[in-house]
Amino acid sequence: MLRTSRLLKTSTVLKYQRGNSLALRVIKPRFATSIPNLPKSINYSGKLTFNEAILRRSSKNNDSGKHVPEQKKKDNDSGENKGEEENDDIIPEQDHETKKSDETISKIANGDSMPPSSASSSGNGNNPGDSHSNSNENELPEIYPKMLALPISRRPLFPGFYKAVVISNPSVMAAIKEMLDRQQPYVGAFMLKDSELDTDLITNQDQVHDVGVLAQITSAFPSKDEKTGKETMTALLYPHKRIKIDELFSPNDNEKEMPKIEDIKVEKITQDEIEEDVNPTEFLDQFDVSLVNVSNLNDEPFDRKSPIINALTAEILKVFKEISQLNTMFREQIATFSASIQSATTNIFEEPARLADFAAAVSAGEEEELQDILKSLNIEQRLEKSLLVLKKELMNAELQNKISKDVETKIQKRQREYYLMEQLKGIKRELGIDDGRDKLIETYKKRIEKLELPEVVQKIFDEEILKLSTLETSMSEFGVIRNYLDWLTTLPWGITSKEQYSAAKAKNILDQDHYGMKDAKDRILEFIAVGKLLGKVDGKIICFVGPPGVGKTSIGKSIARALNRRFFRFSVGGMTDVAEIKGHRRTYIGALPGRVVQALKKCQTQNPLILIDEIDKIGHGGIHGDPSAALLEVLDPEQNNNFLDNYIDIPIDLSKVLFVCTANTLDTIPRPLLDRMEVIELTGYVADEKVKIAEQYLIPQAKKTAGLENANVDITEEAIVSLMKHYCRESGVRNLKKHIEKIYRKAALKVLERITPKEETQEIIKEDATSTNPSATNEETDIQIEKTNENAEAMVVPDEIKVVVDNQHLKDYVGSPIYTTDRLYETTPPGVVMGLAWTNMGGCSLYVESVLEQPLSNCEHPTLERTGQLGDVMKESSRLAYSFAKMYLAKHYPENRFFEKASIHLHCPEGATPKDGPSAGVTMATSFLSLALNKSIEPTVAMTGELTLTGKVLRIGGLREKAVAAKRSGAKTIIFPKENVSDWEELPENVKEGLEALPADWYDDVFERLFSDVGTIKGNNVWKPEFEIIDAKQREHEHRSDK
Structure with missing residues (x-):
């Protein structure tokens, strides 16, 4: 049923009746009457009045056409003119003194005001005369028209206690402004079920609890949201009584369909009917707000003499007293509430309902607990629930008080110490003994x-x-x-540098600094990928093993840059004192922490990259301990999270440190230390790789160092290849770098000579000659010394000056070639075979030479001589190869009796270099057989492999280095054990290019490849003339013996 709002400019009001007919009635407008009194402490600018029709009608009676009794109307009219005779039950401003509050609390809690014996046995909180609030509630209408509904979050409102709410919805703000302008400030406040929901509209009744309060807007003023800057409104609500939602009208339901004009009819109505039928809140339909129809909720009757209610009331008062002794804020609130109660009644036990509401309003209970108290109409149950919430508040207050006392005790102790220290400082200053x-x-x-x-x-x-x-x-x-x-x-306690988890960026940095090194780069990228997936990076221990000059140390710097870590390097080569690792004890003079702690201090992070160089050359044992044993604690992931330095004497976490070690060989690294490291082998470079490294890295660096960065000074690719062949045959590029730097230094001198005119040069020479001639002057030369940090201005090389270093001019820059040929033998004689060796310096070719010491006819007994600084293993290999060659020759060429008389001398060139290892067995056996069959081996064939006595070829190590050495020595065929085929397949194509691989499982495979053209007859007759002479001499000797 729709009713129009009050018309201000005319005296016509339209009323829609039940059915399709519309009655047009002429009325005389009336103004609203005053609303219930508000406390004087609230400053409200408008006249707080409410439409008289609200106080005189109910929606139910209006639908049936009934009028309010005349007597009741008169009572209400008389009540409207009472004015503000009494204060409301709202809590006024808290301006009471604490002392007076404590006395009031004690008086109430000690039972000075007990329930009067003359009180009625039962009562209701809403009955007239019970309290001041009850009289106010009687001035409120019992039945309301549709009113504005406001959702409240987090805490429900309780009757008699103010609540400020912030409204951000423009429609709701406009509606409230209109309500205040019309002097109709009543709204329904209901708590949201979802505390996280932030809204000013109720679109569904399930969003809020159905029990709320009828609240009066006492004041409203504009405000602003600090976070968003949005315009808002702050409204102060004063709840009067409990209500319940009967029907919800969401914003979309407020649009109504206007009737047709033919359905309108005119009829006369009286003034009383007009007063009854006018709906003063109908203007809210024009706003997109939530409206509700509500009904009152009255407290259930209760017995004022009930011992349970009195006991609960007394217990609540007792808890209030205990809380007030612990919490000052509670003390003030309780004192204010007590004053409000005593102004209306002399006994707190007559107001148990208000006491329960007050307990719930001031406590910090859970949302559901407080809402349960709000909808409890049974006074005894409400008191019980309020007492439970209040007990929790007491526990919180006791805990807060305990924490506060503990903190205060600590603060007082510190303040006392500070005060005494300041006094001590003052005394020392007065005495003049301030020592800093x-x-x-x-x-x-x-x-x-x-x-x-x-x-x-x-x-x-x-x-x-x-x-x-x-x-x-x-x-x-x-x-x-x-x-x-x-x-x-x-030390950097708790300080770490930000990890870099970009694999693409790390790969770019590593490629910029180094060419090749695929295994090392892949391992670092794997390290980054694992850290990215885990969200953290644990420390690792990586060991790079390879010959000198391959970039082991420099790759460590690049890894640190790729991971965004600080870099620190220290060498342990020749270290014999364990204190260098773990530090000295503080009792010694000049004691210092170990190198690891020094690294943390210099890097100022707990996750640096520490490079431990030359770990294979660390000292072992001695009077100062074993440094390699001390490194076990540093490099053990299970122990280094509590590394104990002797000087610091505090556990230090090294688990975030990335340790990178470098070594030339694994043979001298202690096994326990080696087991804790992840070994990555860095092999030597082939010619193609060296050319790329020289062009991309070494030449630009050398030009910059020589001051020729922008000059036209270049080295041709042919010159770089000649440098590698004739000057730098090492596995690394360190020697190549030195020669390139030497070339650019000489080129810089030539450029300077071209720039400086000859006349000026001659004048300078004359001046120098005069200054250095003793007969020219006996006076000392005055040298002007200036203290400055400025460098001389760099010289600009003209573009027309160009220097190109090629093969023809290479000798002028680096001198005569050191190596004139690719191989030691261009044509190998019988008994000479090219073997392959693997040393700390990388791979190299190792020739094995076997010769007869004298002709067979002059040899009485077979002998074997070995030279070339062979180690014990190689000596055993030579004995084994000698025995195997004798057996093999006798098996395939039984008539060849070479080893019966031969005195053989086996030698490995470069006798100043010690040689050892088991991989020369195949080479030595081939050398013996080549001498026995008088067959030369192709000079382009290189071989390696360990040989057993039965002819089995065993696996060897360092195949990549040996292949690189074979290629560098001009070999075209390489023979290696068949078990190393997998290693051969992993070699880069640029290493295998130009090399024919011959895997050998037994020595028969080697013999067939090298001696396939030596048949049985040819092999048997190789030394036949020599043995015929030997046999003839033997027969002659026997003949003489018989005579």
Whole structure:
């Protein structure tokens, strides 16, 4: 049923009746009457009145056409003119003194005001005369038209207690402004079920609890949201009584369909009917707001003499007293509430309902608990629930009080210490004995404020600071503690650099700095990928093993840059003192922490990259301990999270440090230490790789170093190849770098000579000759010395000056070639075979030479001589190869009796270089057989492999280095064990290019490839003339013996 709003400019009101007919009635407008009184403490600018029709009608009676009784109307009219005779039950401003509040609380809690014996046995909180609030509630209408509904979040409102709400919806703000302008300030406030929901509209009744309060808007003023800057409105609500939602009208339901004009009919109505039928809140339909029809909820009757209610009331008062002793805010609120109660009644036990509401309103209970209290109409149950919430509040207050006392005790102790220390400082200043110790201590304390010290470190720091403050500066112990605190406060406790998890960026950095090294780069990219997936990076221990000059140390710097970590390097080559790793004890003079702690201090992060260089050359044992054993704790992932330095004497976490070790060989690294590291082998470079490295890295660096970065000075590719062949046959590129730098230095000199005119050069020479001639002057030369940090201006090389270094001019820059041929033998004689060796310097060719010491006819007994600084293993290999060759020759060429008489000398060239290893067995056996069959081996064939006595070829190591050496020596065929085929397949194509691979499982495979043209007859007759002479001499000797 739709009714129109009051018309202000005319005296016509339209009323829609039931059915399709519309009655047009002429009425005389009336103005609204005053609303119930508000406390004087609330400053509200408008006249707080409410339409008289609200106080005189109900929607139910209007539908049936009934009128309010005349007597009741008169009572209400008389009540409207009472004015503000009494204060409402709202809590006024809290301006009472604490002392008066405590006396009031004690008076109430001690039972000074007990329920009067003359009170009625039962009562209702809404009955007239019960309290001041009840009289106010009687002035409110019992039945309401549609009213604005406001959702409240987090806490429900309780009757008699103010609540400020912030409204951001423009439609709701406009509606409230219109309500205040029309002097109709009543709304329904209902708590949202979802506390996270932020809205000013109720679109569904399930969004809110159905029980709320009828609240009066006492004031409203514009405000602004600090976060969003959006215009809002702050409204102060005063709840009067409990209500319940009967029907919800969402914003979309407020649009109504206007009737047709033919359905309108005119009829006369009386003035009383007009007053009854006018709906003063109908203007809210024009706003997109939530409207509700509500009904009152009255408290259930209760017995004022009920011992349970009185006991609950007394218990609540007791809890209030206990809380007030612990919480000042509670004390003030309770005192204010007590004053409000005593102004209306002399006994708190007559107002148990208000006491329960007050307990719920001031407590910090859960949302559901408070809402349950709000909808409880049974006074006894409401008191029980309020008492439960209040007990929780007491527990929180006791806990807060305990925490507060503990904090206060600590603060007082610190304040006392600070006060005494300040007094001590003042006394020392007056006596003139200020030694700067206080400033030193203050400096240490400021340092640790920027650090995250573990609890153990903080405790030790406090102890050392206390010791320092009690010592005189002249004492030796003062200097020891000061040095210790210097180290302790400069270590990066809790400081780490930001990890770099971009694999593409890391790969780009590694490729910029180094060419090749695929295994090392892939391992770092894997390290980054694992860290990205885990969200953290744990420390690792990586060991790069390879010959000198392949970039082991420089790749460590590139890894640090790729991972965005600080870099620190220290070498352990020749280290024999364990204190270099774990530090000295503080009792020694000049004690210092170990290298690891020094690295952390210099890098100022807990996750640097520490490069331990030359770990294969570390000292072993001795009077100062074993450094390699000390490294076990540093490089063990299971132990280094609590590394204990002897000087710091505090566990230090090294688990985030990335350790990179370098070595030339694994043979001298202790096995326990080697097991803790992940080994990555870096092999030597082939010619193609060296050319790329020279063009992309070495030449640009050398030009920049020589000051020719922008000059037309270049080295041709042919010149680089000649450098590698005739000057630098190493596995790495260090020697190649030196020669390139030498070339550019000489080129810089030539460029300077071209730029400087000849006349000027001659004048300079004359001046120098005059200054250096003793007969020219006997006076000392005056040299002007200036102190400056400025460098001379760099010279610009003209573009027309161009220097090109090619093969023809290479000798002028680096001198005569060191190596004139690719191979030691262009044509190998019988008994000479090219073997392959693998040393710390990389792979190299190792020739094995076998010769007869004298003709067979002159040899009486077979002998074997070995030279060339062969190690024990190679000596055994030579004996084994000799026995195998004798057996093999006798098996395939039984008539060849070479080894019966031969005195053989086996030699490995470069006798100054020690040689050892098991992979020369195949080479030595081939050398013996080549000599026995008088067959030369092709000079382009190189071989390696360990041989057993039965002819089995065993697996060897370092195939890549040996293949590189074979290619560098001009070999075209390489023979290696068949078990190394997998290693051969992993070699880069540029290494295998130009090499024919011959895997050998047995020595028969080698013999067939090298001696296939030596048949049985030819092999048997190789030494036949020599043995015929030997046999003839033998027969002649026997004949003489018989005679």
